[in-house]
Structure formats: C-alpha cells, structure tokens
Amino acid sequence: MTDADMFGELVQYWEDLGDRERRVLREVAGRLYMGQKAYGELSPGKKKWCREALEEAMDGMVYLGAALQDLADEEKSQ
Structure with a gap:
C-alpha cells in the first residue's frame, strides 16, 4: 500500500468518525509523533x-x- 493510499484511507476514517473519536485519534497521533521524536521510528525487532x-x-x-x-x-x- 502506498503512502497516498494510506493517507486516503485515514481521510475516509476521519470523515466517518464523530468529534470525540476524532479527538481520540488526534491524541494517539500526537503520542506517536512524540514517541518517534524521542525514540525513533517503530522498527521491527527494536x-x-x-x-x-x-x-x-x-x-x-x-x-x-x-x-x-x-x-x-x-x-x-x-
């Protein structure tokens, strides 16, 4: 799956979610971002x-x- 495909899928999910679910998703994305900045990418076997x-x-x-x-x-x- 390409980055564009994954992004399109995320956009579809976003559009179908309610406000509270969107806020949860935003929090999860923020945690992923902070973790990546602190520890690097989620690599297999890391x-x-x-x-x-x-x-x-x-x-x-x-x-x-x-x-x-x-x-x-x-x-x-x-």
Whole structure:
C-alpha cells in the first residue's frame, strides 16, 4: 500500500468518525509523533513489543488506581 493510499484511507476514517473519536485519534497521533521524536521510528525487532505493551498497561493501571484514590479523597472532602 502506498503512502497516498494510506493517507486516503485515514481521510475516509476521519470523515466517518464523530468529534470525540476524532479527538481520540488526534491524541494517539500526537503520542506517536512524540514517541518517534524521542525514540525513533517503530522498527521491527527494536523492542519486545508484547512485553512493552504489557508493562505500559500495568503502568496505566497504577495511574488509574492513583486517580481513583484522588477522586475518593475529593469526595470525602466535600
């Protein structure tokens, strides 16, 4: 698939998505961009991708747990 084909496909997706989905897609694209600037392109064999994803998911659970504690503390103080 050429770059032009992929871009056309992305444009079609963009047009069919709602506002909230577009915002999510923009956030994902921004994260990809920041990651590429910091670490380079996503190259095959560069990392153990499955392990990396699992570790990131675990980090996300920690952050969500902390956010839940913050919300609980806020509710107690009201």
